[in-house]
Amino acid sequence: MKAMVYRGPYRVRVEEKPEPRIEHPNDAVVRVELAAICGSDLHLYHGMMPDTRVGSTFGHEFIGVVHEVGPSVRNLRVGDRVMVPFNVFCGSCYFCARGLYSNCHNVNPNATAVGGIYGYSHTCGGYDGGQAELVRVPFADVGPTKIPDWMDREDAVLLTDALATGYFGAQLAEIAEGDTVVVLGAGPVGLYAARSAWLMGAGRVIVVDHLDDRLEKARTFAHAETINFAEHRDVVVELKRTTDFLGADSVIDAVGAEADGNLLQHVTAAKLKLQGGSPIALNWAIDGVRKGGTVSVMGAYGPMFSAVKFGDALNKGLTLRMNQCPVKRQWPRLFEHVRAGHLKPSDIVTHRIPLEHIGEAYHLFSAKLDGCIKPLIVTDAA
């Protein structure tokens, strides 16, 4: 089968690989129809995530058709069209039993801090991902869901991570009616978080980024006010100025480990790998939120330490909330919202690229060229 393969930092290609097999009685093999590249994949692509092995296939956002099932699979049959949450999870451990699906303890030998994620390095379990023609899906009775007839296929693939994560991020921000919510980052996760904040009753939503195409999307798609941080000498002061010098009720970090805006932090973290991640956005969140407020962190950071301004988080009495998104927990409600038209995830898709051009797709999304916001990878074009 054809699959995207990592060759080293900033280098990927399509290779012919052996087809995945059933390795556990509850496994399925899915023939991928549509996949996506996530901002998280960029951390792997840039060589920031420890134990990212040459030869591995990325991709944790994908939908497809069941191609083969293991002997204990009850809920799926060959031929079913399914959407697969980015989390690999068992459904039966201490954490899964409590709804913490992204924190499963039975699927990742390599680390106990993080659960299993498709195509996301050995640190997240060593699973191959869905930017390929076929992919192994463990716990087929637990993770995947049949795609409802009425659902658009692009909406379905966006529900497997980006939309669910944005919506989850807005929940962790603990929004009450009339709150002022600042969202750092106008990538897919930030745009969805901003849009979701309104559903929870926000009174003002302000999105911060430095890419004009994305800020434009934040105004049109997410109905938000916007701040281009490159236009301000100190964006924290601007955040204070626009919130009566109190700070926002909550701030959502939808940027993560490769944040820009401070050359020293960016280069020591994203380029020299001396930090687990560049904490620029997280520090802006801590500074920009009001005392007693909530910071919700969706941006991903590596497992090593980062230079976070923890002292001010304490001084301000902040609540910090964060997790990898437990995707399937969000689905029933999000299906309602998509069906009712409250959310239209595919409105932010800018590029649809065949798997053969994976190298260009990664470069385009990584360097944010051509107004790229969300690229989908089409695997069934042939």
Place this chain on the structure above:
Amino acid sequence: MTTPYTAPRPPMRETAEELRARIPGWGVDLDPADRPSYPRERYAPEETGAHWTLPEPQDGDPSRERSIEHSMLPPVYGTSCPTKGLSGVVRRYSYARFSEGRAAHWLLLLAADRIDVAESVLRSFATTRPDNPLTQTGLRAELTGHGLSSRRGRVDARHHVVDPVVVAGPWVLAGWAGWRAARRLRRALGR
């Protein structure tokens, strides 16, 4: 304009009615207790679809590397790229020796990643598809994706200059080291 620091919350700029009219779905998830991730932990194992109390172990490799913070090898795991070569030795050592709490664990894994890249580049030269930094970096997208105009006025353009150094640097260094070694060998043989 200066704002006095008084008790009331600053008034909403738009009323709930105005927001509801402007934004589809405004306030449908207003009740915090009626949001899918509330409360954080909700004991409901019957909802997950699992029909086992403990998953059977997959048929695999009992010597699979694992974090020493695990009491045993979990029943299910990925089999994407088993450890091999020198990078494999470093990775296995890091897993066997250091917990996730130690920087040494992660720094060794990052070092192993770089060794893996070097080993894979060398190995690729023995195949019909050697690594090709030009095609693999997708640089063609600079042409099709308006590389120059897309970057105008962006703060991150500054480190886009660093990116090629990060990518090409190891290749240049390896080429230089190889050339030096070859020259030294030639001299040694010639003498």
